[in-house]
Amino acid sequence: MAKSTLEQWRMFKAVADHGxxxxxxxxxxxxxxxxxxxxNKMEEQLGVHLFEVDGRKTVLTHAGKLLLRRINYLLSEAERFENVAQNLKEGVESTLSIAVDEAFPKEVLYEALEKVSEEFPLVHIEVIETILTGADELLRKGLATVSLSPFMLDNELSEALSDVTFVAVCGTNHTLASKTSVTLEDLKNSRQIVLRDSGIEKSSDIGWLGSEQRWTVSHLTxxxxxxxxxxxxxxxxESxxxxxxxxxSLVTLNLERGATRSMPIYLNFEDADSVGPVARSFIGHIRFLT
Known part of the structure; x- marks a missing residue:
C-alpha cells in the first residue's frame, strides 16, 4: 500500500522546479x-528528508534528487492515464486502425497521420498495409476502422479519393531496358513480378498477367x-x-501501349454513426490532402 499520494508528489515537484x-x-x-x-507529511511517511535550506534557498537533498528523477516519469504517466480516461469519457477512441493498400501514396498517408497525432497525441495508431482486397476484408472483420482500398463497398459509404498511376518498369540492366519498343511478346518471354492479394476470403487479380514466368511476392518493397x-x-x-x-536504378518500359495504367483508391468505413472523433479527423485530413 503506497504511503504517499500523487498530489504530495506534485507539491514536491513544484517546490523542486521553482526553487x-x-x-x-x-x-x-x-x-x-x-x-x-x-x-512534510510525505517526508514523515517515507522517513527521508527531501529538502534542506542553503542560505535563503531551498534545495534538494541527495535523496530528493534521486526521487525527483523517478517522480518525473511517474507524474507524466499519471497525466497520460488521466488524459486517456478523459478521452474515453468524451467518446474518443483509444486506438485507430487503418488498413491501407500499398499503392496509396505514402507521403499523403504520413501527413494525415501526423495531423491526427497532433490533435490526439495519446491515441495509438495502427497502420496495416495490404494488397487489393485485403484492406476491405480487415474492415469487414472489424480489425480496421477505415480502409483505403481499390474497391468500393456495397454500403454506399465508399468515397473516391484519387487515382493511382502505375508505370511499367524494369531494372537498368534488364534486357527490356535497352529495347526502343517493347511488345507484349517481349513481356510474355520475360519474368513478371506480381503482388499477391493479401485478402484471404476473396482474392482478386488486377492488370496484365500474361507473362509465362511469374514471381509472386507479398510486399511492394x-x-x-x-x-x-x-x-x-x-x-x-509511380509514387x-x-x-x-x-x-x-529503374527505367520505364518503352511499351507500344499500356505503359501506364491507373487504379482508383476509395475511402471506406462500415458505419458512419459509429465513427469516432479520431477516425473522423483522419477521414477529414485524407479528404483534404487528396
Missing part, C-alpha cells in the same frame, strides 16, 4: 502552508528490390518508383 515553497505556491495556486504540510536487381518487370505505383527512376 522554494513560496514560489511553488504562486505557480500551483495553493497556499504556502498547504504545500509545506504536503511535503520486395517487388521494387527484385526489379532493381534486374530479376523481372512489373507495373508499380513508389519515382525516386528509383530519378536515381537511375
Amino acid at each position: 522554494g515553497f513560496m514560489q511553488a505556491a504562486q505557480q500551483v495556486h495553493k497556499s504556502q502552508s498547504s504545500i509545506h504540510h504536503a511535503v 520486395t517487388s521494387v528490390e527484385l526489379i532493381r536487381k534486374n530479376l523481372g518487370f512489373a507495373w508499380l505505383p 513508389a518508383v519515382k525516386a528509383h527512376i530519378e536515381e537511375g
Whole structure:
C-alpha cells in the first residue's frame, strides 16, 4: 500500500522546479502552508528528508534528487492515464486502425497521420498495409476502422479519393531496358513480378498477367528490390518508383501501349454513426490532402 499520494508528489515537484515553497505556491495556486504540510507529511511517511535550506534557498537533498528523477516519469504517466480516461469519457477512441493498400501514396498517408497525432497525441495508431482486397476484408472483420482500398463497398459509404498511376518498369540492366519498343511478346518471354492479394476470403487479380514466368511476392518493397536487381518487370505505383527512376536504378518500359495504367483508391468505413472523433479527423485530413 503506497504511503504517499500523487498530489504530495506534485507539491514536491513544484517546490523542486521553482526553487522554494513560496514560489511553488504562486505557480500551483495553493497556499504556502498547504504545500509545506504536503511535503512534510510525505517526508514523515517515507522517513527521508527531501529538502534542506542553503542560505535563503531551498534545495534538494541527495535523496530528493534521486526521487525527483523517478517522480518525473511517474507524474507524466499519471497525466497520460488521466488524459486517456478523459478521452474515453468524451467518446474518443483509444486506438485507430487503418488498413491501407500499398499503392496509396505514402507521403499523403504520413501527413494525415501526423495531423491526427497532433490533435490526439495519446491515441495509438495502427497502420496495416495490404494488397487489393485485403484492406476491405480487415474492415469487414472489424480489425480496421477505415480502409483505403481499390474497391468500393456495397454500403454506399465508399468515397473516391484519387487515382493511382502505375508505370511499367524494369531494372537498368534488364534486357527490356535497352529495347526502343517493347511488345507484349517481349513481356510474355520475360519474368513478371506480381503482388499477391493479401485478402484471404476473396482474392482478386488486377492488370496484365500474361507473362509465362511469374514471381509472386507479398510486399511492394520486395517487388521494387527484385526489379532493381534486374530479376523481372512489373507495373508499380509511380509514387513508389519515382525516386528509383530519378536515381537511375529503374527505367520505364518503352511499351507500344499500356505503359501506364491507373487504379482508383476509395475511402471506406462500415458505419458512419459509429465513427469516432479520431477516425473522423483522419477521414477529414485524407479528404483534404487528396
